[in-house]
Amino acid sequence: MTRIEQGPEVCKNRTVKEDELYGAVMTAINRLLAGGNNMIKTLEENIHAVIGETTEYQISEINNLLEEKQKELIKLANKGKDYEHLADEIDELRDKRQLLLVEDASLSGENEQINELIEFIRKNKFRTLEYDDKLVRKIIQSVTVYEEHFVISFKSGIEMEI
Numbered sequence: 001m002t003r004i005e006q007g008p009e010v011c012k013n014r015t016v017k018e019d020e021l022y023g024a025v026m027t028a029i030n031r032l033l034a035g036g037n038n039m040i041k042t043l044e045e046n047i048h049a050v051i052g053e054t055t056e057y058q059i060s061e062i063n064n065l066l067e068e069k070q071k072e073l074i075k076l077a078n079k080g081k082d083y084e085h086l087a088d089e090i091d092e093l094r095d096k097r098q099l100l101l102v103e104d105a106s107l108s109g110e111n112e113q114i115n116e117l118i119e120f121i122r123k124n125k126f127r128t129l130e131y132d133d134k135l136v137r138k139i140i141q142s143v144t145v146y147e148e149h150f151v152i153s154f155k156s157g158i159e160m161e162i
Contacts, residue, residue, distance in 0.1 A: 016145050022131045025140060028152035028160040042158075055100040062097045066090060114156045 032039055069090050076083040120139060141153040150162045 021143065021145075021150075024150040024162045025136055025143060025152060026131050027162050028150075028154075029135070029139070031160060032154070032158070055104045059097055059100050059104070062093050062100070066093050066097070069093065116156075 035042075069086060073083050073086045073090065076086060116139070139154055139156075141155045144151040144153070152160045152162060154160075
């Protein structure tokens with residue numbers, strides 16, 4: 001998009017005709033399909049790697065700490081003692097928990113994209129597909145043009161050099 005938005009002075013890469021671009025994208029998609037079960041296995045391993053990084057345990061630990069700190073804060077407040085430092089710790093723990101919740105949601109989104117690609121491969125692994133704009137928008141993240149080749153990035157995280 002840089003070339004379109006800012007002109008050839010900014011983007012020094014070659015101009016690519018639509019047919020060549022479509023061909024590169026479909027070559028990548030068809031190679032993905034040709035990988036069939038091996039590609040599915042790789043994608044499933046990616047899912048397990050992502051799931052292995054889940055934040056559920058960390059969130060649970062923070063919730064336990066928050067509960068303890070809040071009880072401690074109440075005791076200090078009832079005794080009329082200074083609890084400002086403890087209140088700051090509670091705020092920090094809440095912020096950390098919020099970040100982990102956002103990260104967890106992001107991991108769920110990645111899993112969903114990988115599962116969609118696995119399902120797509122299962123349904124189409126014995127077919128050679130023609131260019132379809134809806135399909136491309138659904139599974140391709142980006143296409144980077146280089147002097148001698150393209151790099152096709154799938155939304156699942158897979159990249160192919162064509």
